[in-house]
Amino acid sequence: xxxxxxxxxxxxxxxxxxxxxxxxxxxxxxxxxxxxxxxxxxxxxxxxxxxxxxxxxxxxxxxxxxxxxxxxxxxxxxxxxxxxxxxxxxxxxxxxxxxxxxxxxxxxxxxxxxxxxxxxxxxxxxxxxxxxxxxxxxxxxxxxxxxxxxxxxxxxxxxxxxxxxxxxxxxxxxxxxxxxxxxxxxxxxxxxxxxxxxxxxxxxxxxxxxxxxxxxxxxxxxxxxxxxxxxxxxxxxxxxxxxxxxxxxxxxxxxxxxxxxxxxxxxxxxxxxxxxxxxxxxxxxxxxxxxxxxxxxxxxxxxxxxxxxxxxxxxxxxxxxxxxxxxxxxxxxxxxxxxxx
Ligand code: F6P
Ligand code: MN
Numbered sequence: 001x002x003x004x005x006x007x008x009x010x011x012x013x014x015x016x017x018x019x020x021x022x023x024x025x026x027x028x029x030x031x032x033x034x035x036x037x038x039x040x041x042x043x044x045x046x047x048x049x050x051x052x053x054x055x056x057x058x059x060x061x062x063x064x065x066x067x068x069x070x071x072x073x074x075x076x077x078x079x080x081x082x083x084x085x086x087x088x089x090x091x092x093x094x095x096x097x098x099x100x101x102x103x104x105x106x107x108x109x110x111x112x113x114x115x116x117x118x119x120x121x122x123x124x125x126x127x128x129x130x131x132x133x134x135x136x137x138x139x140x141x142x143x144x145x146x147x148x149x150x151x152x153x154x155x156x157x158x159x160x161x162x163x164x165x166x167x168x169x170x171x172x173x174x175x176x177x178x179x180x181x182x183x184x185x186x187x188x189x190x191x192x193x194x195x196x197x198x199x200x201x202x203x204x205x206x207x208x209x210x211x212x213x214x215x216x217x218x219x220x221x222x223x224x225x226x227x228x229x230x231x232x233x234x235x236x237x238x239x240x241x242x243x244x245x246x247x248x249x250x251x252x253x254x255x256x257x258x259x260x261x262x263x264x265x266x267x268x269x270x271x272x273x274x275x276x277x278x279x280x281x282x283x284x285x286x287x288x289x290x291x292x293x294x295x296x297x298x299x300x301x302x303x304x305x306x307x308x309x310x311x312x313x314x315x316x317x318x319x320x321x322x323x324x325x326x327x328x329x330x331x332x333x334x335x336x337x338x339x340x341x
Contacts, residue, residue, distance in 0.1 A: 010196045014032075024179075026162075031140070031162065034089065034091040037091070041082045041136075043193065046173040049074065049122075059073055061075070061076050065100075067283075069125065078122040087107060089110075090113050092113050093106065093114060094153065095117045098121065103154065114142060116143045123135050123253040124252065134169050135169055135254065137252075139158075139285065142162060154285065158292055158311075164289070166290065166291070203263065204260065207329050209243065211246055211266045212266065212268065213246075217272055217274070259326045266326035266330040268334070280321050288304075292308075292323075301328045306338050306339060
């Protein structure tokens with residue numbers, strides 16, 4: 001940039017992705033266009049979310065998704081926005097979503113590309129009608145058999161993700177993204193309609209004194225989680241000899257976003273005794289995996305209590321998993337308690 005030229009230059013998402021490609025050769029133009037299309041869909045979702053009651057999109061749609069959860073009108077709208085935005089571009093072989101039982105094939109009239117897109121279109125459903133933060137989580141994989149993608153094509157370990165990101169619809173709309181070289185955050189400039197790079201290279205400290213868990217489930221927790229959380233609650237009077245603070249937004253996207261921006265913390269959604277056959281509440285492929293990739297890229301750890309989330313071989317699209325993620329030393333501690341039990 002010329003020294004004397006007055007400028008109001010800000011780095012946009014497009015410029016950032018082009019610079020990443022020049023530096024690391026990891027974002028070819030079809031992948032960049034795919035990321036831009038997903039981010040564009042998030043702008044549209046953000047718009048509808050912000051309209052609230054004025055947009056007549058609040059409330060239940062009156063049916064359940066594959067997981068037996070009541071679908072909100074905005075869940076369905078967000079799902080449709082992501083499908084429509086991404087069908088025609090020619091970058092995808094197929095899509096999968098929390099809101100659809102099986103995979104979504106690209107209609108025959110459009111060309112097929114070499115990537116797979118997975119998403120949770122609107123995370124934190126219980127927050128929708130009460131004007132609290134919610135978000136969209138997404139994950140991009142390579143399709144290894146792009147001629148005829150099936151559910152099996154999606155069942156790749158999280159360590160194979162090429163991109164993971166989320167948009168959070170809160171007081172500001174933010175997009176947090178990793179392409180495998182750190183984590184960057186863009187804030188939506190609503191006047192210009194563009195994503196502006198506002199937080200570079202987010203990092204999570206190895207230690208923290210803030211935790212997030214739904215404590216209403218305490219009586220169902222298994223012993224390692226009981227022990228870990230009890231020690232946090234005991235604070236200076238217990239073995240940890242320091243006080244901890246608790247926060248729970250009840251939208252994973254916002255709890256993880258807080259950890260990234262605060263620079264530390266631990267988020268937990270453990271398996272529990274309510275339904276012993278269920279290995280947790282959150283979904284591996286479009287909630288835990290993208291968040292684990294982001295958290296690791298920011299210097300944190302993410303496990304299911306026993307092993308690294310990104311090393312889990314998925315067996316089905318909507319598989320559930322226990323989640324412990326955030327500051328390395330805290331995640332390692334609760335993981336150790338599980339491994340010793
Ligand atoms: O997607 C599931 C989800 O809404 C997460 O976003 C959130 O962390 C969790 O469920 C909240 O669960 P609970 O209602 O048990 O607090
Ligand atoms: Mn969710």
